[in-house]
Amino acid sequence: MAKKHIIITAGDPLGIGPEITVKALKKFKNAAQITVIGDGESLLAAGWRDDMGVLIDIQSPRKKPLKRGPSEWGGDISFKALLAAITLINAGRADALLTAPVSKEAWGKAGVKFTGHTEVLKKYASAKNEALMMFTSGPIHCALVSKHYPIKTLPEILTKERILTAAKIFAGVLGKKAEIAVSAFNPHAGDGGKTGTEEIKIITPAVKELKKQGYKISGPYPIDSLWQKHAAGKYDGILCMYHDQALLGLKLAAKQPVIHITAGLKFLRVSPAHGTAFDIAGKNIADAGSMFAALNFAARSK
Secondary structure, three states: OOOOEEEOOOOOOOOHHHHHHHHHHHHHHOOOOOEEOOOOHEEEEEEEEHHHOOOEEEOOOOOOOOOOOOOOHHHHHHHHHHHHHHHHHHHOOOOOEOOOOOOOOHHHOOOOOOOOOHHHHHHHOOOOOEEEEEEEEEOOEEEEEOOOHHHHHHHHHHOOHHHHHHHHHHHHHHHHOEEEEEEEOOOHHHHHHHOOOHHHHHHHHHHHHHHOOHHHHHHHHHHHHHHHHHHHHOOOOOEEOOHHHHHHHHHHHOOOOOOEEEEEOOOOEEEEEOOOOOOOOOOOOOHHHHHHHHHHHHHHHO
């Protein structure tokens, strides 16, 4: 049986991506084939060794800044690395993608129009132009109906169709008979329409349709009580309406390293569930636990 080939993008070269990439690979014992794409200088400074795998050095014509932080240079390199990885995997040259953190601000400085990894992957690596952000930590599983949108746009973004699509992809990962609970959008699940009508007009109709199609799904439930129940072992997964509903509860409830999964793609994509941490980059103190967990998840997946 051929070795699984995993491509790792090292993220923003001024953040902790190169450090956690190297730290994770030092602990990695699986016989997978590894290719790392990123700024070679930052990876070498983090302790890269040739026996860790193949290193593809990405360079930028932009000027490298003297200080760490979001930069045009870092954004250019991290975005080019991602595009190179997607090209290789789409061509059948690898099996899975592990992405270290990038800076959305740096991408903006470099002129990148995408708001994050998920949006790029949706455009270039999705089988049906859909991609679901989901997270797992031991028995905890959550997913997002919307992705990286400003709070003020969420009432426009939230549609029945988005809920149906997200729920089906989520169930495809957990299993169609998995018990999934759906969060409300408004405080107290809208209080019967007094504090919002999205539950009545959008979420409940979507849940009813999914039930008719055979999915084991219920809701909408207020997000605070929903997270309490899931953390206590109820439900196989929870479907949240927007980013902070999922991430706040997840990071409080998780007892094991959190892995971010992009579902609905032509291939597996995983990542650690944290950011670039420019403030501690270069100090060799970054925790690579989530990166290591994501690497092992990619190696074990079918």
